Amino acid sequence: MQVGATGKAWCNSCGGSKWHTVLHVAQQNFPRESEYDQDEDNFYSMLQCRGCDNVVLQKDWYVDGQDMQGGHPSYYPPPSLRKRPDWLLRWWGTSGLQAKPVFLICQEVYTALQNNQPHLASMGVRAVLELAMIDKIGGDRSRFDENLAALYSQGHVSLLMRERLTTVLDVGSATIHRGHTPSSDDLNTLVDIMEHVIESLYIHEADVKRLAERTPPRPPRVREPKPPQDVNVEGVANKGG
Numbered sequence: 251m252q253v254g255a256t257g258k259a260w261c262n263s264c265g266g267s268k269w270h271t272v273l274h275v276a277q278q279n280f281p282r283e284s285e286y287d288q289d290e291d292n293f294y295s296m297l298q299c300r301g302c303d304n305v306v307l308q309k310d311w312y313v314d315g316q317d318m319q320g321g322h323p324s325y326y327p328p329p330s331l332r333k334r335p336d337w338l339l340r341w342w343g344t345s346g347l348q349a350k351p352v353f354l355i356c357q358e359v360y361t362a363l364q365n366n367q368p369h370l371a372s373m374g375v376r377a378v379l380e381l382a383m384i385d386k387i388g389g390d391r392s393r394f395d396e397n398l399a400a401l402y403s404q405g406h407v408s409l410l411m412r413e414r415l416t417t418v419l420d421v422g423s424a425t426i427h428r429g430h431t432p433s434s435d436d437l438n439t440l441v442d443i444m445e446h447v448i449e450s451l452y453i454h455e456a457d458v459k460r461l462a463e464r465t466p467p468r469p470p471r472v473r474e475p476k477p478p479q480d481v482n483v484e485g486v487a488n489k490g491g
């Protein structure tokens with residue numbers, strides 16, 4: 251790749267394959283030292299996303315001029331399975347949970363997803379959900395099903411979400427205790443539910459509270475005087491008969 255050239259690469263910030271511009275290229279050469287050896291080159295290209303200015307390093311590996319990765323170079327940081335949600339920074343800034351494990355482990359879930367560590371990601375989702383539940387219900391009931399029951403009885407989640415959480419928490423448990431490896435699709439579902447619950451418990455709750463504070467109160471209702479019973483709608487007195 252040449253400086254100034256453009257090409258498609260994955261952008262973790264935009265969450266997709268985007269056009270990038272090559273800012274700089276560095277070459278690392280390992281010359282052939284014997285007849286049994288081969289000439290080897292690493293090319294490190296610094297790329298900048300043309301959509302969001304995010305910068306990523308692409309590494310191409312060539313042996314005797316042949317692309318050893320078959321058109322699939324390595325990237326640093328690696329492409330992420332999931333884009334971190336936009337509300338993560340707001341959660342960090344407004345929840346008071348910055349240094350708490352629930353927030354830190356949530357961050358680590360995305361790092362695990364970015365580094366192809368499905369077991370750690372799955373265990374992390376379970377940990378985040380359990381810690382969020384305990385935080386919301388005001389203390390650990392010692393068993394996850396009791397924590398979940400308290401979360402439901404206090405009205406934080408619907409009956410449907412309670413059932414979904416039971417399944418999601420069991421995947422984490424299966425990973426920890428039964429050596430289960432969740433697929434990429436399963437991981438996406440786990441993270442979908444984790445994001446939905448965190449957003450609902452923390453972000454939407456704060457948003458709705460602010461919305462209520464900004465909404466002017468209803469004016470007191472003024473009751474219209476009722477017309478006398480013997481007067482019709484045109485205001486003409488009924489004569490009877």
Ligand SMILES: [Zn+2]
Pocket residue numbers: 261262263264265268299300301302303304
């Ligand atoms: Zn981008």
